[in-house]
Amino acid sequence: MSRYVPEDELILLYRKTVRPLYAYVSRRVGGDRSLAEDVVQDTWMRALDTWPRRGLPREPLAWLKQVAHNVLVSHFRRRRPMPVDPALLDLGDERFSPDTPDAAALVNWGLARLRQRQVDVLEAFHFDGKTVAEIAAESGVSERAVEGRLRRARAKLKRKLAPILRHAVESAGATATGGQGNARQTRTR
Amino acid sequence: MLDRHEPDKQFTDNLEWQIAGEVRRRNRSVSPSRPVWRVARAVALVTVSIAFGAVAMGASQQIEESWRKDLLLSSLEVRHNLAQRRVDMAIEEFQRIERQFAAGMIGEETMAMARLQLVDAEAQAQILELELEEIRDSGREPLGEVSSPLVGGRDFVSERIRVQMAVAARQLEVAAGELQRMQQLRENGLVDRVGLTGVEAAVRQYEGQLQAHEGRLAIRQSFLAGEIPAVEAELRVLEFEAQERSNTVRQQMELADLEREYMQQQVAAGNVDQLVLRQVEFRLAELEAEVRLAELEMEILRRELEARRQQR
Secondary structure (H helix, E strand, C coil): CCCCCCHHHHHHHHHHHHHHHHHHHHHHCCCCHHHHHHHHHHHHHHHHHHHHHHCCCCCHHHHHHHHHHHHHHHHHHHCCCCCCCHHHCCCCCCCCCCCCHHHHHHHHHHHCCCCHHHHHHHHHHHHCCCCHHHHHHHHCCCHHHHHHHHHHHHHHHHHHHHHHHHHHHHHHHHHHHCCCCCCCCCCCC | CCCCCCCCHHHHHHHHHHHHHHHHHHHHCCCCCCHHHHHHHHHHHHHHHHHCHHHHHHHHHHHHHCHHHHHHHHHHHHHHHHHHHHHHHHHHHHHHHHHHHHCCCCCHHHHHHHHHHHHHHHHHHHHHHHHHHHHHHHCCCCCCCCCCCCECCECHHHHHHHHHHHHHHHHHHHHHHHHHHHHHHHHCCCCCHHHHHHHHHHHHHHHHHHHHHHHHHHHHHHHHCCCCCHHHHHHHHHHHHHHHHHHHHHHHHHHHHHHHHHHHHHHHCCCCCHHHHHHHHHHHHHHHHHHHHHHHHHHHHHHHHHHHHHHC
């Protein structure tokens, strides 16, 4: 049941965490402002529901990021993404970056269907911009092992996304032959 | 220019404002949880205050001009000044949003939220103003129980309840407007059943809050008219609160039930992990337990009230 949580304490915490939390979410949604704002707001409302009942977490930012992550996973699981031109999202390239909202939606949809260990390594590398050495140090394995995990996770992601990317190519081809121009991002749901 | 992963200042300010308002609203309604403990505490408090009422009133007369009253006044004045500043900020924010609304930049929903925040901030300032007056008149901390005595013939408890009622009525009005809007969207197929149920639950929650304030006011009037003794008045308030809690949680259960149905379909279609469904089911079980606790509390209160009525 609810406990009193001092307003000043929460506001200070909010001011301290809102920027890193927003950046965390924004990187995962390809900079889609409207979606990032919705997720940050939803995350904070969940914090206001939970913290008075269970007390403040030891690491509030980590807690907020985890909840935001769950909100995103739930969001992307429910929505089938818009197909993206494979040329804009070369999953074979280890430096690929889902930096548009549609590409991020597609990648997240695929991530929601992978194993947690694969998700963690892909997110750390592609969304949080960590180096292989940093991920290796954090997870206590060798850099070579991290590279292997990244490679396998990317291949798995590519397989998961293949039907949607193929659909994008077919749709783009159909549009082009239909004389309506070449849509870089074909929106079919 | 903003970094694309940097939040907009207007967004962070608005969210901070929303969080502060939400925390204040929740802190106002915080109460101890275990049913038996709550009832026992209410009875003990009122019994002790009746037994020592004369002494306490005498003491409050004596400290009227003392350092304690000055300290109480000073601390409340600080809070009151802050509340006034909050009202000023809320007015400024409201005017800004009003301009945006007139320019067609934002929708009715945001406008209504801003109006609500303003009403809430004004109500907080009014309540603190009443508390200041009560300290000045009584020389002690303000009393919020329905069985509190009048202060110099003035009923501060009812005055504060009326302010809270005005806020609850405004919240209900806004939520009802939002429900109407959502119903139209639903008819046009633009929102799903879950979205509509969420707003319906909010409307019922505000209706419940308004009824709870009306109930408290009625109990207060009965107590002042000498129709019910102090302990009974407090127990009836607890009964009202338990009923409201039970109603609110039941509405949350309706939503959670819809969510479970949706997740079951998603799991069957292989889109969602079984774990997500289990989390939703656990939340539903938690809510069921909360309803059961509220019902237990009501049962204890009814028996206690019945026993007291028979003793009268």
